[in-house]
Amino acid sequence: MSVRPLPRQDSQRIGELQKAQQQDEFSRGVRALLMRPLMAPGNEDFPAVRRQAERLRDWFAREAGWPLHIEREGARLFKRPANLTDDTRGLPTYDKRRYVLLCLACAVLERADPQITLQLLGERVVQWATEATLTSRGFEFTLRSAADRRDLVAVCKTLLEHGVLQRVAGDEESFIHDHSAAQHDALYDVQRRMLAGMLAAVRGPSTWRLEDMPVDFEDRLRSLVIEHAADGEQGRRDALRHHLARRLLDDPVIYTASLDADTQAYFVNQRGAMAGRLCEAAGLIAEQRAEGLALTDESGQLTDISMPAEGTEAHATLLVAEHLAQRLHDAQASPVTTDDAIAAFLRGAVDRYGRYWRKSAREPGAEKELANITLDRLHKLQLIAHQNGQIRPLAAIARFAIGETQIRPPSTHAVQNGAADSFFDT
Known part of the structure; x- marks a missing residue:
């Protein structure tokens, strides 16, 4: 008894579905490893990571220069930071x-x-x-x-x-x-x-001889992650691509002005193609403006700090972001402000929004602690520059210029932020 083959159109459709499923599984693996670089076998995404192991290894090595080891006992993406001076990362509650x-x-x-x-x-x-x-x-x-x-x-x-x-x-x-x-x-x-796999260093600290061991803190950091760079023009381009890809995958936004001359020139010429590759693999959306580039995640999963979000601190952060965005647009006022001014702004917000906040945040003097929390969140999101009590809003905060706030009943969980389509000033 002969089996009639599937019509060509049905066979093609099945092939397309299989290809789409493979791409979806690959994207799941990329996203899971970005959020959990050290992944135990019990992680729900680990089976997908194992099935896509070869493709994931090739992609991370090519785009970011990050080695990926996948074994039956677990997976380790050796993420190395592009910016060693960034102190906004770290484990929650850790000092x-x-x-x-x-x-x-x-x-x-x-x-x-x-x-x-x-x-x-x-x-x-x-x-x-x-x-x-x-x-x-x-x-x-x-x-x-x-x-x-x-x-x-x-x-x-x-x-x-x-x-x-x-x-x-x-x-x-x-x-x-x-x-x-x-x-x-x-x-x-x-x-x-x-x-x-806990240590993601290129070279372990114990491999240094006592007489050769770096003493200065910055030198110690660099010695942990310094990598071999191939000589020649291609090696230089690869190093620039890896540096920028690491920042795009790790940071909320890259501001063009923050890059040195060589990196900036490469970034301006290659950011479109680079963003396309990263977005396709990780399921992100690129927002390109003259001020820089951000890769955003509509699901909110690929972030350590969600905004907007629920809770007193999250609401206060959104209010401060809107306040600073308005200062950035106001030609009559300096955009730079201070910690004390933000605390005073939040003290004034208690009259209007305090009934929606937890009781401790409404107490006299609580605005200083709340201001510290909100400014720390905005700094980690690279929406402000914060140093020595001075606050300067950055271009990406423009998306939080949401206008008049609409107060929803406490039982309603939907957040209506009215954010502008643009992440940056145009």
Whole structure:
């Protein structure tokens, strides 16, 4: 019995659907790795990343110069920042102290058994914290205070989120309040493959000889990520393309004026083609203006800070953004303002919007803390330049010149921001 072949038109349509599915899966992999460069096998996008492994490796290496390792135990995209002086990135709630504890915890786990308890991890971190280099800089860590135990638990949660630790039993929160009782402990499996991928440096700090080790902080940062650059014109162009692609994939916006002369010339000539390739792969939308270029995500997933969003801080940030955008457009007023002026603006906004804010934000004096939070968010989004108490709105803030705010009932979750189509001044 013979099987009649599919009509040519149906066969072509099936091929197109398969190609579209492959592209969609590839885009899912790109987006997932950008948001989770160290990806554990339990991540919902990991199967797609494994299926698209070869294509993803080629794309990240070609466009951004980022190596990608994909194994059965997990995936690691070795993202290296284009701008080492940008201090707006980092783990939420982390300060210098917690970063030190994170490094110490990873060092302990590197030498630990396949399983470890939270109590034992803490005790060994305490031992390592007595190292002379740390104590000479005033670092001290014990398990005697709840604050110290809270910092250790925050580090453990970070390692859990990144798949370095897997909880077998126990609870971290009870450990904060009482670590002396055995029932207030937690047991973890140590995932060594994921632990090995925590550091994204080109060259590990332990590979430096003591006499050659860089001393200055900036030199140490550069030594971690310095990469070999091929000689010749093609090597120079590749380095420029990788630098710009890294910034476009990591930063909210690139302002043309922020680039040096060589990079600016390449950017002006190549930004259209570059943006097209990045947008096609990552499902983004390019907004090009004379002032610069932004790759935006309509879904809001590829961002650490959403705007607009729900909550008191998010609403206050939107109000301040609109206020600064209006100053940028007002030819009669200087666009530069101060921290105190923004705090006063928010104090005045309490009369109109305070009933929609949480109670603590309405208290006298709370406007200063709220102003600090909103300005930090705007700075991280590269909508303002903020230094020494001076605030200068940048061109991209123009999209938040939304005009008269419409107050919606508290039960309505839809946000009507009326933002302009343009991200920049035209």
